[in-house]
Amino acid sequence: MYSILENINKPNDIKNIDAKDYKKLATEIRACLLKNVSKTGGHLASNLGIVEITMALHLCSNLPEDKIIWDVGHQSYVHKILTGRWRELGTLRQYDGLSGFPQMKESDTDAFDTGHATTSVSAALGYAHAYSIQNMDNKVFAVIGDGSLTGGMFYEALNNAASLKSNMVIVLNDNNMSIANNVGGMSRYLTKLRTASQYKNLKDNIEETLKKMPYIGDQVIEKIRRSKSSLKHLVIPGMLFEDMGLTYIGPVDGHNVNELVSTFKHALNLNKPVIVHVRTVKGKGYKFAEKYPSKFHGIDPFNIKTGELKKSKDESVRSYTDVFGNKMCSMAKENDRLVAVCAAMPHGTGLIDFSKQFKDRFFDVGIAEEHAVTFAAGLAAGGMVPVVAIYSTFLQRSYDQIIHDVCKCGHHVVFAVDRAGIVGNDGETHQGIYDISFLTSIPGLTVMAPKDGNELEAMLDYAVNECDSPVAIRYPRGSVVDMDNVNSCNINMGKCEIIHEDAMAEAVFLALGSMVNVAKKAADELSREGIKTTLVNLRFAKPLDMDCIDRIIADNKAANKLLVILEENTENGGVAEKIAAHVNYMDENIRCLGINLPDAYIEHGNQNFLREKYGLSENEIVNRVRSMIQ
Ligand SMILES: Cc1ncc(C[n+]2csc(CCOP(=O)(O)OP(=O)(O)O)c2C)c(N)n1
Incomplete structure (x- = not known):
């Protein structure tokens, strides 16, 4: 069925493919993704968008000696395909099948286990230093999306990276999307960089113009070239990355394999930390995913022709997330001190309606769970009642902030801990199975768990309107059971x-x-x-x-x-x-x-x-x- 992909049976096989067939290979990879993910469900749009970047990285690497670290790792399906695992893609995210994330135990070409965002640059930097100490010249790449640039670890790693004296290439995959629309100042900064895409032309134009000025022109060009800050400082506002000691290259067309290959090779030759800014289209090549990248970010099995889910949502079945979202809206009407905070998951946490109805009282802080919690502590100290909705697995990120910033002072912050328990197909990195252990060991924090949807509503009401200290409510992924009538849910502190x-x-x-x-x-x-x-x-x-x-x-x-x-x-x-x-x-x-x-x-x-x-x-x-x- 695939004429080119059939030749990819193991890592590095892509190097035997004729360059004239790259386009065909990209098309076949997309067909393979669609065929399989439409059956298994999974992270489709991110993978459709990263096909050419992955091909170019494989063309520039020798696997497994060289390392490609996928931030979050949800976009690593193409890497799995190109390492010869495409024949098993039908088992993706199923028990005993391929993981939906990179796993070192699954393949020696999966350089680092990921699942939580914004770890890639730290891990890559560790690899790069390890190789440098051992006088090894293995190449190291970190691939990170613009959404994941909202996470603090990226800046911690960047700050640390300037001292590196060997190669590390950070590939910034900029599709202008997180799961939902990307948020915040960095996102605005990237937009500026994107619009400076004519930088190269502009630079050439400036040089051309200067050259035309007899004598003085050449001198100015030479001065600018020799000066430590490069010409791009003149034309790109605030070269943040360069000012931090990295070399910035871009923006580059993320769907042109040849351009990507030559850019990555150039970046590797610089033998220092380099950030290559690549522009891509999330969902590329499948019209429904291009149109609705958020819906197709993580999707259940669907019909390829119509883009509709195979199992349409039964409107009579409520999930815990739905119950939480509706209750937040009804409570906010009565309580004008109630505010909601989420970390890049307005849909996933059920807060999308709240975000529309109570714009001023809703905060999506990006993939920044640590910040979300301390920010909520400040909101509480300032007189609001914040509800912070974060999945159990991602709340692990904020442990210190929960203890140090919220609980020690007893701030009235309510944690809505969704996806608590076994979450299923996302696997090891996403199971919400530690929160009871890590939350119940914090002094001053009340931890509740509802038996059904009605009890979730009652607990939220109790936590928001009757408590005045920190409370966490943990509830599972999936549909609610209704065991009770709301009137019988009389919640009293510490009473079963x-x-x-x-x-x-x-x-x-x-x-x-x-x-x-x-x-x-x-x-x-x-x-x-x-x-x-x-x-x-x-x-x-x-x-x-x-x-x-x-x-x-x-x-x-x-x-x-x-x-x-x-x-x-x-x-x-x-x-x-x-x-x-x-x-x-x-x-x-x-x-x-x-x-x-x-x-x-x-x-x-x-x-x-x-x-x-x-x-x-x-x-x-x-x-x-x-x-x-x-
Ligand atoms: C710490 C953490 N918080 C939240 C998530 C959920 N999450 C998975 S992917 C994603 C968006 C990532 O956006 P980006 O890095 O731009 O990748 P894209 O899918 O757009 O290629 C989010 C919020 C996560 N994986 N880790």
């Missing part, structure tokens, strides 16, 4: 909810958040089998309702009691560990069973499949409890 209690219960289920519904089903099944159960919705991971737990244990008359503690979090530092330590201290005859995730990185795969695999499903729980009781 007893769903049913049996004084002769052999199994007492203490479940948190997403695990309450599963625990209920497991308890119902065990009851049908004649095993008596008690079911408690913990509601709070911190403070834990130890009084209630002690009381249930004391009142329970069963001879053998098993406490089953359920949470969608790593076992390491989770609530099971805390409750078990407490109970063991109180009564060593009670057995505790933690239903949670192992102290490991959880791979990619279908969300429910992974829950089943790691023992979080109803069947697995019933089997384990039954066997422990019997």
Whole structure:
């Protein structure tokens, strides 16, 4: 089916392709991306846009000795294709299949594991220094998007890069988009650079004009050439990168392989840190992705002909994200101190309607989770009630800011921690399975998890309107279960909810958040089998309702009691560990069973499949409890 791609079976095979076939190869790569991603889902638009850059990088490198580090890594599908993995692309993001991100364990041509934004330049700089110390001349590239330039680590790395005396090429893939529209001052600066794309022509024109001035012209040109600051300072406003000690080249057409190859080769020869500014079109070559780059950034399986999702969204099914977004809008109407902060994810966090309805009270700070949190602390100190919506995995970035800037002073900041638990196909770098551990160890922070959509609304209301100290609410990816009526969600600080209690219960289920519904089903099944159960919705991971737990244990008359503690979090530092330590201290005859995730990185795969695999499903729980009781 592919006439050129068929010849790419292993890394560096692209070097055997005739230059006249590059265009055809690019077309076939795009066809391969569309064919597979339309079935598996994934990051389509970013990959369609980076085809020629990837081809040029492979043409300039010798893999795996040379290193290409993909920032975020969501745009590495083309790299996977060109290293010979294209035949497996149909397994992308599926359990046991190719990862949607670079993984060193998947291929020695994946130079660095990425998933979180803005790490590439730091990692590349580390590689470059390591090679320099060892007198090795391996080439090092970092490929970073303009959206990821909103992250602080980029500037930390840049500041550090000026001292490098060997090659490191930063390829800035500028498509003028993050997931949504890019934001902020750097984005405006790049626009200025882009509009200076005639810089080269302008420079030539200036030189031509000066040359025409007898005697003095040549002298001025010579002076400018010899002066440390180059001519481009005259024509490009604020050469930020050059002023920081890097050489800036660009903007270059990101869809012209030959131009890219000669630019990268030139950059490598400079033997110093260089930034090559490349302009691309996100979604290039597929009309729907070019038109709707945000929708096709990360897309579920879709119909290639129509661009429509294969499984259209059932409007009657609400996700936790939808519930959060709607509740934020309704609360903002009543509470004019409520403000919302997100980090480059207005759609993903459900805040897009809020951003339209309450423009002045909405802040998208870019991919800058650390800043988002301290910024929110300032908003709170200044009299607002900020809700910071960040996915669990990305909140890891802001740990110090949560402790140091928010909690130590007790600022009333509410953290909406979406995608908590197993997220599925994005895999290891994106699982939200550590937040209970890292948040519950912070003094002064309340941590809640709703059992259903109604409880999420009630918890948000409680956190925003009744609390006056920091609160985090963690909720999972996916559709809500509706177990309750909103009126019954009476949230009281540190108090759990007893769903049913049996004084002769052999199994007492203490479940948190997403695990309450599963625990209920497991308890119902065990009851049908004649095993008596008690079911408690913990509601709070911190403070834990130890009084209630002690009381249930004391009142329970069963001879053998098993406490089953359920949470969608790593076992390491989770609530099971805390409750078990407490109970063991109180009564060593009670057995505790933690239903949670192992102290490991959880791979990619279908969300429910992974829950089943790691023992979080109803069947697995019933089997384990039954066997422990019997
Ligand atoms: C720390 C962190 N926050 C948020 C994200 C979610 N995210 C993934 S890609 C992306 C946008 C990246 O934009 P850009 O770097 O310009 O790449 P493009 O897809 O436009 O090529 C965001 C916000 C992330 N991966 N890491």
